[in-house]
Amino acid sequence: MNHRHDRQPQPQAIDEDVATHVYLCTGCPLGCRLEVDAVDDEVVEVRGFNCRKGDRYGRQEHLDPRRPLSTTIWIEGAAIRRVPVRTAEPVPRDQLVAVVEALRGLRIAAPVKRGEVVVADVLGTGIDVIVTRELPAVGQRDHLTTGQDPPASEA
Template sequence: MLKKFVCIICPNGCEISAELEEGRIISVQGAGCSRGQEYVRQELINPVRNIASSVLLEGGALPLASVRLSNPVPKSRIFDVMDEIKKAKLTAPVSIGQTVIHNVLGLGSDVIVTKNISAH
């Protein structure tokens, strides 16, 4: 089976083809660098994603605090992680890097604040 990808690792956007046989990677062609090859292999074996979102902020200069994950999580768990993020609430002030949820769902990634927001 032939699968095609457009690499998102750098601005070159290489068109990469991967040949699979019985669930095994036979070949990867078209990558302009080793990072592109690794990206495609990761996508085929265990695709992961990072999430950026926001959390309700009480008593802050802004109503929401922007957050992101400290490490990517399995693509199949994105909606589960978002459900946990939706439950979270913070009280101002908040600081960049502040942990909102430690080790969300046991996936080895923290939900962290990405912007300093003062109390109002």
């Protein structure tokens, strides 16, 4: 059985102008099946929700679906080879793959700090890509925490 959630817009003619689109609300375990009536880009009515979250979600999902995006990029000189990054805000859903591809070739060097911007305004979205963890340069770890110089072999 191939299960697919019926959430891709599936216009059904009600009258000439209004089309109904179906989305699955992710606000709580109930998973309401939302029916959004819209005329072009204007939402006329949202049905099928059991709370206000569903109403809001249905409108947002129809007009401008966005998702938080995380990925990793290469980092040189740290104890691990990838540093995790995320978009500072959710990005348009249809740009998820494009943003990850834009970051693929990027290489940065340790040390980095949490919140540091690695790419500003990625793909013209107006959204920055930020580092989500601190990574000291290899050999700096002991230095930072104990106040002692790193051993020469690691430096």
